[in-house]
Each structure stands twice: as C-alpha cells, then as structure tokens.
Amino acid sequence: MNRLYICSVNDAQYRTMFETAALPGLALTDSLEQANIVLADPPRFAKQLEQATQLAWLQSTFAGADALLAKPKKIIS
Numbered sequence: 001m002n003r004l005y006i007c008s009v010n011d012a013q014y015r016t017m018f019e020t021a022a023l024p025g026l027a028l029t030d031s032l033e034q035a036n037i038v039l040a041d042p043p044r045f046a047k048q049l050e051q052a053t054q055l056a057w058l059q060s061t062f063a064g065a066d067a068l069l070a071k072p073k074k075i076i077s
Helices: 011-021 042-051
Strands: 002-007 026-028 037-040 057-060
Touching: 002 011, 002 042, 011 026, 037 042, 042 057
Parallel strands: 002 026, 002 037, 037 057
Antiparallel strands: none
C-alpha cells in the first residue's frame, strides 16, 4: 500500500480530491515518516525533506523545485 503525505497551502482541497477518487492501493497519511509518496509545495516542504525516510516519489504541486535543491541533502540509496 502506498502512503501519501500532502504538504500544501491547498492541503484540504487535495485531500478531498484524493478521498473522493478512492484510488486503490493509496492511503493518505499525516505521518511524513510513513509516507512513500509526497505531494508538496516545494518551499513549504523543503525543511521537512530529510524527515521523509520512506520517500520514493516527490511530486511538486507547481513548477520550480529550487527550494528543494537549496541546501545539500543526504543521499539515500
């Protein structure tokens, strides 16, 4: 089961969309540490990136990921 964490100023709208879609194999989570998928506004999420220990996919809500690349992050293999 994939677990999706949402970090956006539009969190409520995205959450409603995903709940309405009821996608099989996808559960919403409020725990960043449990999420393997993140949907985020890059500036809002940048400081939390290193806490996403299960992260497999990070989807930006808009173009421009500079905030995520601003400081070096540890490489997870």
